[in-house]
Amino acid sequence: MKIGIELFKGKVLKDNTNPIAIRLTHNGKTKYKFVGVSSKAKNWNSTKKVISCRESEYKIKNEIIKREYNRIAERLNWFEQNNLEFDFDFIISNKDIESYSIEINNNVSNFDSDNFIDIIKARISSYNKIKTRENYQAFLNVMLKLYGSFININSINQYFALEFRNKLDEANYSANHKNSLIKCFTSSYKFGVENRWITRPYVFSLKKYAHEATNRDITFEDFTKIIGLFKKQILANFDVKYYESLAIFCLDIAFQGLSPFDLANIKISDLELCVISNIDPNFEAKLNDEKYQYNIENNQEFREVIKIRTYRAKTNTFVPICCDYNTIRPVLYYLCKGKTSNDYLINCFSINKEYSEKQYHNRCGSYYLQLSNKLNPFLHEIGMSNKVTYYIARHAFINALDKMNIPHDLIRKMVGHKTNTLEKSYINKPTDWEQSEVIFKIFNQYETIQNLELQAKGERVCNIQWKELELFLTGQIPNY
Numbered sequence: 001m002k003i004g005i006e007l008f009k010g011k012v013l014k015d016n017t018n019p020i021a022i023r024l025t026h027n028g029k030t031k032y033k034f035v036g037v038s039s040k041a042k043n044w045n046s047t048k049k050v051i052s053c054r055e056s057e058y059k060i061k062n063e064i065i066k067r068e069y070n071r072i073a074e075r076l077n078w079f080e081q082n083n084l085e086f087d088f089d090f091i092i093s094n095k096d097i098e099s100y101s102i103e104i105n106n107n108v109s110n111f112d113s114d115n116f117i118d119i120i121k122a123r124i125s126s127y128n129k130i131k132t133r134e135n136y137q138a139f140l141n142v143m144l145k146l147y148g149s150f151i152n153i154n155s156i157n158q159y160f161a162l163e164f165r166n167k168l169d170e171a172n173y174s175a176n177h178k179n180s181l182i183k184c185f186t187s188s189y190k191f192g193v194e195n196r197w198i199t200r201p202y203v204f205s206l207k208k209y210a211h212e213a214t215n216r217d218i219t220f221e222d223f224t225k226i227i228g229l230f231k232k233q234i235l236a237n238f239d240v241k242y243y244e245s246l247a248i249f250c251l252d253i254a255f256q257g258l259s260p261f262d263l264a265n266i267k268i269s270d271l272e273l274c275v276i277s278n279i280d281p282n283f284e285a286k287l288n289d290e291k292y293q294y295n296i297e298n299n300q301e302f303r304e305v306i307k308i309r310t311y312r313a314k315t316n317t318f319v320p321i322c323c324d325y326n327t328i329r330p331v332l333y334y335l336c337k338g339k340t341s342n343d344y345l346i347n348c349f350s351i352n353k354e355y356s357e358k359q360y361h362n363r364c365g366s367y368y369l370q371l372s373n374k375l376n377p378f379l380h381e382i383g384m385s386n387k388v389t390y391y392i393a394r395h396a397f398i399n400a401l402d403k404m405n406i407p408h409d410l411i412r413k414m415v416g417h418k419t420n421t422l423e424k425s426y427i428n429k430p431t432d433w434e435q436s437e438v439i440f441k442i443f444n445q446y447e448t449i450q451n452l453e454l455q456a457k458g459e460r461v462c463n464i465q466w467k468e469l470e471l472f473l474t475g476q477i478p479n480y
Contacts, residue, residue, distance in 0.1 A: 002024040005049040010318040011309045033092035035068040038059040087128040116151035119192040139184035175209035209451040226383045240334035245375035247331045256321045256414045257397030260390045264348035269341040272307040272447045317416035
């Protein structure tokens with residue numbers, strides 16, 4: 001585990017300062033804890049990790065930074081001394097460190113079972129993350145279903161592994177789910193070896209399944225229907241309270257497809273209203289060149305936008321958002337009315353309440369489930385029968401950009417993706433029409449196959465063969 005202090009440049013506050021954060025890094029994962037003070041970049045000493053004397057109240061700010069750093073460092077030491085897996089969320093919280101508990105038996109000598117099922121249960125207990133425990137619990141349920149309550153540890157070898165994969169082949173699981181089960185299987189086995197519960201380990205390999213993109217999207221036609229319905233409500237001056245569920249869905253799209261959890265964590269103070277221009281003028285040329293000045297004055301356009309500097313909680317990837325203000329102005333007015341700048345934009349979380357990790361996820365899930373139940377009746381009015389969730393807004397936004405031929409590198413930056421995640425999990429597979437269109441264009445750039453057949457055999461014979469082929473492909477005549 002590494003701990004450090006840094007000026008967080010991924011977020012710029014309204015006074016043009018950057019917040020100071022404690023950065024925790026372990027096994028490739030990173031977590032930031034903002035200490036509540038900020039500084040201008042030029043006043044930050046990156047070597048000594050302090051604010052220089054040029055900043056107002058620098059002594060008070062440095063004291064706050066030091067106190068928070070020492071507090072988190074002490075909590076880290078407690079985890080190390082007790083040989084516990086690091087729980088980032090608990091470490092940066094203000095909860096009493098002694099209240100932390102973990103349901104795991106670290107005494108190897110007391111583990112005398114030859115049952116692989118017991119090792120899986122111990123593996124589940126070793127994790128603190130709720131989502132990880134849920135994944136391993138799902139794996140345990142599959143193993144109980146396939147093998148019952150007892151699996152002899154010494155029976156697990158390459159043959160067992162191949163049999164396990166064959167059983168997955170017979171089960172009606174997606175390729176992604178099967179890969180998750182294989183990962184849990186190998187991880188649990190290694191966990192047993194590391195703890196010396198498996199004394200005669202076998203070296204086996206399990207081939208993963210080809211990844212299948214999860215279809216969480218809606219069609220581009222349905223996407224445009226939803227946007228059209230939203231615009232219709234805006235133009236009709238309906239009270240946003242009446243269509244709040246639809247408004248928040250479209251707000252997520254306007255905020256570049258933020259995940260529902262990230263949208264729920266946006267505060268009003270994160271919103272920055274500013275004016276941008278389509279031309280970045282050369283001021284020197286503008287002063288000295290009358291033709292250039294005339295061109296600027298007659299072609300320059302201005303637009304009011306909302307800027308948000310945030311990052312994805314899942315990957316800590318910086319996400320710069322720039323959204324047309326007038327498009328969502330009524331929605332923002334409704335959501336901000338009666339609130340302070342420190343309040344959350346949407347009403348999922350309260351700033352006056354501290355949540356545990358489990359409470360955060362449960363509260364967020366419950367909030368969006370209620371919204372989804374209100375959203376779908378709206379969508380039924382425009383002919384959409386499938387249930388739409390709020391995470392679909394992110395997929396719909398990404399696939400809409402893909403349909404608009406926006407470069408994938410730009411899409412990645414807009415939504416905070418890394419490497420090949422975009423193509424792997426978000427971009428939909430090509431439609432039947434798109435695939436057939438590619439083949440059609442290949443063969444129709446030159447003389448078509450049909451014309452070549454006409455030249456070779458004569459029009460009458462060729463037309464008969466084409467009709468026979470069409471009848472065959474539509475199942476109206478047997479194979480010939």
